[in-house]
Amino acid sequence: MSALDSVRDLAGTAAHPPTTAAVTGLQCRGCGHQQPATATHLCEQCFGPLEVAYDYEVIRARISRRRIEAGPPTLWRYADLLPVKGGDVVTLDEGFTPLIHARNLGAELGLRNLHLKNDTVNPTNSFKDRVVAMALNWALQNGFRTLACASTGNLANSVAAYAARAGLRAVIFIPADLEPQKIAATTVFGATLVPVAGNYDDVNRLCAELASIYDWAFVNVNMRPYYAEGSKTLAFETAEQLGWTVPDHVVVPVASGSLLTKIRKGFDELYKVGLLDDEPQVRVSGAQALGCSPVAEAFIENNDTIRPVKPDTIAKSLAIGNPADGYFALDVVRTTGGGFGAVSDGEIVEGMDLLARTEGIFAETAGGVTVATLKKLAADGVVRPDERVVVYITGHGLKTLEAVAPTSGPTATIAATLDAFHEAFDIEES
Numbered sequence: 001m002s003a004l005d006s007v008r009d010l011a012g013t014a015a016h017p018p019t020t021a022a023v024t025g026l027q028c029r030g031c032g033h034q035q036p037a038t039a040t041h042l043c044e045q046c047f048g049p050l051e052v053a054y055d056y057e058v059i060r061a062r063i064s065r066r067r068i069e070a071g072p073p074t075l076w077r078y079a080d081l082l083p084v085k086g087g088d089v090v091t092l093d094e095g096f097t098p099l100i101h102a103r104n105l106g107a108e109l110g111l112r113n114l115h116l117k118n119d120t121v122n123p124t125n126s127f128k129d130r131v132v133a134m135a136l137n138w139a140l141q142n143g144f145r146t147l148a149c150a151s152t153g154n155l156a157n158s159v160a161a162y163a164a165r166a167g168l169r170a171v172i173f174i175p176a177d178l179e180p181q182k183i184a185a186t187t188v189f190g191a192t193l194v195p196v197a198g199n200y201d202d203v204n205r206l207c208a209e210l211a212s213i214y215d216w217a218f219v220n221v222n223m224r225p226y227y228a229e230g231s232k233t234l235a236f237e238t239a240e241q242l243g244w245t246v247p248d249h250v251v252v253p254v255a256s257g258s259l260l261t262k263i264r265k266g267f268d269e270l271y272k273v274g275l276l277d278d279e280p281q282v283r284v285s286g287a288q289a290l291g292c293s294p295v296a297e298a299f300i301e302n303n304d305t306i307r308p309v310k311p312d313t314i315a316k317s318l319a320i321g322n323p324a325d326g327y328f329a330l331d332v333v334r335t336t337g338g339g340f341g342a343v344s345d346g347e348i349v350e351g352m353d354l355l356a357r358t359e360g361i362f363a364e365t366a367g368g369v370t371v372a373t374l375k376k377l378a379a380d381g382v383v384r385p386d387e388r389v390v391v392y393i394t395g396h397g398l399k400t401l402e403a404v405a406p407t408s409g410p411t412a413t414i415a416a417t418l419d420a421f422h423e424a425f426d427i428e429e430s
């Protein structure tokens with residue numbers, strides 16, 4: 001046995017989870033094989049992707065709308081449906097973000113019943129706090145001391161913050177060309193930042209190699225099954241905020257594709273455990289940037305194979321050229337009767353502007369992708385005027401300020417006199 005193997009072996013034995021009684025193990029999404037809930041993301045039979053399996057009868061017996069409504073105003077109110085125990089968790093009060101009825105944006109797009117799930121107000125200003133909270137607490141409950149990740153930026157911010165909160169070490173790998181704001185918002189938490197000369201897919205590959213050697217909790221590698229479950233809470237909250245009903249149609253940004261598939265899974269689970277009266281029929285649509293749209297392309301070309309691409313877009317948080325869950329996302333969009341859109345960098349900036357000036361929400365480039373795609377899908381009749389639509393806004397605009405800076409600068413600088421003001425600005429007095 002090599003030194004590497006013995007390290008790996010130790011990591012394996014350390015990773016037996018004291019998770020909820022409802023977790024029955026990990027199940028392969030490819031071949032269906034069940035295995036124990038350890039720190040791994042690959043099926044021991046076929047190397048397919050794993051996800052957490054639950055005993056829904058146990059959850060059904062325990063859970064109720066009242067029990068949830070009496071819980072904390074965070075995603076931990078849904079602990080019964082999550083892979084780590086609630087109660088004694090390390091948290092920054094992530095989740096339970098506002099669902100806003102977007103009347104102004106809806107009027108612009110011809111949609112009468114449009115809602116925005118505003119995840120820009122999470123602790124580190126993106127939806128990643130949901131998934132990191134899962135990975136962190138699973139890692140803590142299983143004795144890990146280092147939290148690591150491959151990131152396009154938002155995940156880096158979140159992992160750094162949550163590691164600081166928990167007193168763990170953070171080691172974070174990013175593509176070297178990341179936005180400066182996201183780099184500063186990571187190192188401020190004391191994380192070790194490792195810029196890699198390459199794109200996200202290169203960084204991710206390196207992390208997969210490191211995860212097999214180091215006994216670290218890589219949140220989106222060996223923690224991935226637990227991590228990804230955090231995204232379901234977006235569906236749980238949406239349904240609860242709509243009075244325990246589901247939307248007709250959701251529009252979700254697609255990077256790895258995991259978020260989109262988990263939102264669908266979340267609605268289905270609510271029904272399985274008896275929290276919804278009717279079986280959910282939610283159409284799911286995906287949004288990508290034209291400069292990185294492998295899943296949208298497969299959908300539009302009616303192809304089952306997702307061809308990896310080299311990303312070239314200002315929407316860096318969605319720039320995953322070889323999306324791990326792309327196939328599953330494609331399948332969800334097809335089977336639910338949704339659509340896919342891909343938008344240019346110019347349309348992304350327009351989408352950010354449109355959202356900000358109609359609803360007062362400043363979203364990062366990913367939000368611009370989602371709003372611009374919504375606009376396209378509404379114009380094409382894929383999103384229908386009478387549908388109750390929920391759109392997921394996943395990150396804050398201050399993270400990608402340079403995207404709007406060229407078009408959103410000051411109009412003019414004036415002398416401090418009334419004359420100068422009147423000369424430079426033509427604004428009505430009331």
Ligand SMILES: [Zn+2]
Pocket residue numbers: 028029030031032033043044045046047048
């Ligand atoms: Zn398998």
